[in-house]
Amino acid sequence: MYAQMVKTASNRVKTREEMSPEEQHFQDKIDNDVKIEPKDWMPEDYRRTLIRQIGQHAHSEVVGQLPEGNWITRAPTLERKAILLAKVQDEAGHGLYLYSAAETLGVSRDELIELLHEGKMKYSSIFNYPTLNWADIGAVGWLVDGAAIINQVALQRTSYGPYSRAMIRICKEESFHARQGYSAIMKMAFGTPEQKKMAQDAVNRLWFPALMMFGPSDKDSVHSEQSMAWKIKVKTNDELRQQFVDQTVPQIDYLGLERPDPTIKWNEERGHYDFAMPDWDEFFNVIKGNGPCNADRMENRRKAWEDGAWVREGLLEHARKKAARKVAAE
Amino acid sequence: MKNEWPLWEVFIRGQHGLAHRHVGSLHAPDAETAILNARDVYTRRNEGVSIWVVEAKHIAASSPSEKGPLFEPSESKIYRHPTFFDIPEEVGHM
Amino acid sequence: MAEVDKDKLYQFLLRMGDNTLILGHRVSEWCGHSPVLEEDIALANTALDLIGQTQMWLGYAGEVQGEGKSADDLAFLRDAWDFRNVLLVELPNGDFGRTMMRQFLYDAWSSIMLGHLQKSTDERIAAIAAKASKEAAYHVERSSGTVVGLGDGTEESHNRMQAALDYLWPYVGEMFASDEIDLAMAAAGIAPDPANLRDEYDALVGRVLDEATLAIPAGNYVHKGGRDGRMHTEHLGHLLCEMQWLQRAYPGCEW
Ligand SMILES: [Fe+2]
Numbered sequence A: 001m002y003a004q005m006v007k008t009a010s011n012r013v014k015t016r017e018e019m020s021p022e023e024q025h026f027q028d029k030i031d032n033d034v035k036i037e038p039k040d041w042m043p044e045d046y047r048r049t050l051i052r053q054i055g056q057h058a059h060s061e062v063v064g065q066l067p068e069g070n071w072i073t074r075a076p077t078l079e080r081k082a083i084l085l086a087k088v089q090d091e092a093g094h095g096l097y098l099y100s101a102a103e104t105l106g107v108s109r110d111e112l113i114e115l116l117h118e119g120k121m122k123y124s125s126i127f128n129y130p131t132l133n134w135a136d137i138g139a140v141g142w143l144v145d146g147a148a149i150i151n152q153v154a155l156q157r158t159s160y161g162p163y164s165r166a167m168i169r170i171c172k173e174e175s176f177h178a179r180q181g182y183s184a185i186m187k188m189a190f191g192t193p194e195q196k197k198m199a200q201d202a203v204n205r206l207w208f209p210a211l212m213m214f215g216p217s218d219k220d221s222v223h224s225e226q227s228m229a230w231k232i233k234v235k236t237n238d239e240l241r242q243q244f245v246d247q248t249v250p251q252i253d254y255l256g257l258e259r260p261d262p263t264i265k266w267n268e269e270r271g272h273y274d275f276a277m278p279d280w281d282e283f284f285n286v287i288k289g290n291g292p293c294n295a296d297r298m299e300n301r302r303k304a305w306e307d308g309a310w311v312r313e314g315l316l317e318h319a320r321k322k323a324a325r326k327v328a329a330e
Numbered sequence B: 001m002k003n004e005w006p007l008w009e010v011f012i013r014g015q016h017g018l019a020h021r022h023v024g025s026l027h028a029p030d031a032e033t034a035i036l037n038a039r040d041v042y043t044r045r046n047e048g049v050s051i052w053v054v055e056a057k058h059i060a061a062s063s064p065s066e067k068g069p070l071f072e073p074s075e076s077k078i079y080r081h082p083t084f085f086d087i088p089e090e091v092g093h094m
Numbered sequence C: 001m002a003e004v005d006k007d008k009l010y011q012f013l014l015r016m017g018d019n020t021l022i023l024g025h026r027v028s029e030w031c032g033h034s035p036v037l038e039e040d041i042a043l044a045n046t047a048l049d050l051i052g053q054t055q056m057w058l059g060y061a062g063e064v065q066g067e068g069k070s071a072d073d074l075a076f077l078r079d080a081w082d083f084r085n086v087l088l089v090e091l092p093n094g095d096f097g098r099t100m101m102r103q104f105l106y107d108a109w110s111s112i113m114l115g116h117l118q119k120s121t122d123e124r125i126a127a128i129a130a131k132a133s134k135e136a137a138y139h140v141e142r143s144s145g146t147v148v149g150l151g152d153g154t155e156e157s158h159n160r161m162q163a164a165l166d167y168l169w170p171y172v173g174e175m176f177a178s179d180e181i182d183l184a185m186a187a188a189g190i191a192p193d194p195a196n197l198r199d200e201y202d203a204l205v206g207r208v209l210d211e212a213t214l215a216i217p218a219g220n221y222v223h224k225g226g227r228d229g230r231m232h233t234e235h236l237g238h239l240l241c242e243m244q245w246l247q248r249a250y251p252g253c254e255w
């Protein structure tokens, strides 16, 4: 997802007997759905894992502005331009809310940003894929935000209060993202042959990367197990991925597009669609930095940050001068 | 980070006359800019008619629910601010 | 409303709508690249307001023209010589300082102009101005604050803002250069003669630049040619290439 493969610090889940009284009390609260708040006692691993997860999520929102931002100046109508700009702006807001949530854990936004720029923190693999034609804008809203929403709706119940509240606010704002995407791709799929070709091309390219967003199967992952016990992860990667596929296949069919994976088939017995897994080698390569856009995305983010340094410093210096003048006048 | 803009907590009063409510936080160099930023960040969907901002470090918060802390958080773990106080639990439909 | 030449009214509306169209486009180029998230979100709001104003101005322009053209037709299917925006708004963004200085110099004009247009004898124009002037009042508050903050900030930010002002100032005069279209609008009570707005503008801009510790450059040469379409900068063509590409490459589609 936007936070894929978040490692927990410990390598296995403690049994109750191994827990200190504080840890037991902490786990009881989680089991009873009592939210953990910033000043409450928490295990150091919980805090560190959350910083990694929320930080990764925040970075994904901000880096995620770039592939869609790529089309703002080429949007084909004034209305589409306004919708897209408002949508990408929302993602900046999501980044802001999530950095704020992470800041309650004792790390600052600028620290997290520097970690990202030094390559010490990650963001979702999906944003390392390019947006190549206008239909990609529809497909990103529909598939990528669609996948993200599935995860984020689940995370509204996460155990850490500030994270949960950020998710609630984000989910409220997400309501239009997937819809504007689907409405854009509907125009393409039902438009001229060239438009339909763009729509098919977008779905073909983005389908498997969208499935990768949920991360590899977590059957054997001890990290997932600990995160589930702490309720900073609420459903397994496979559950969420299945939910996404089940919801999306009929939407592809409705558009009259070919399914991007010929093996997709309704499984009567399971009550779910069967489908092919993405190429996990490709996924790990993208995570390692070898995706089609990794280098460009990071260069863009670093450039924006470095070019903006004089602005941040200038405005701060002005605030200091103003405060000093006020004191001097009193 | 020595040149990081301070953190501000944002409180907004909506259309319906209820009290100002904490909606989130943001960074700004000074109070005036914090109000403008709050307007741009937190009222994009007509959420408010009045904005308060307060620098996070000036907020005093009640003690956490557990008393008798056996494990004091270390100095490096100071919680910078008690953010996101209460936002209603209702969930926007998808 | 007094009788007014339809083509002149159309030209006036293009001037209003092309300013917001081109500036909105320029500001939107910042999305995802601003110095800090709060600014990114604020700039997007500004661009969104400008796009909304464009829809109103060009929508009305299309009606007045009477050839069944929509705001989109006018935005995406005219060539550079038919654009009527001032040169100031088509200049490239430059650094953040230049963008904010350009924004302030435009916002100051636009907030004053829209204030007068609310009293237009043309009800449609008065209604558009009523909505847009609320937005413009916020824009100028925001951009003037940034100009002051960066002008009176660090040495580097001060120098960059002074350089931005030096570069942009020669483009300011075009906003106040009146011609026979403006005189016709003024005679009909549709819009003020822009030349008459200059004192108000100089007072506002002077006060802000003063606070920003920035000096208005000495020369009084004025670059023009945008609002009458006589000679745009080289930059407009590139902007249109990008903005109009899909509509041009795939004509007649619904999007
Ligand atoms: Fe988002």
Ligand SMILES: [Fe+2]
Pocket: A091, A145, A174, A177
């Ligand atoms: Fe989204």
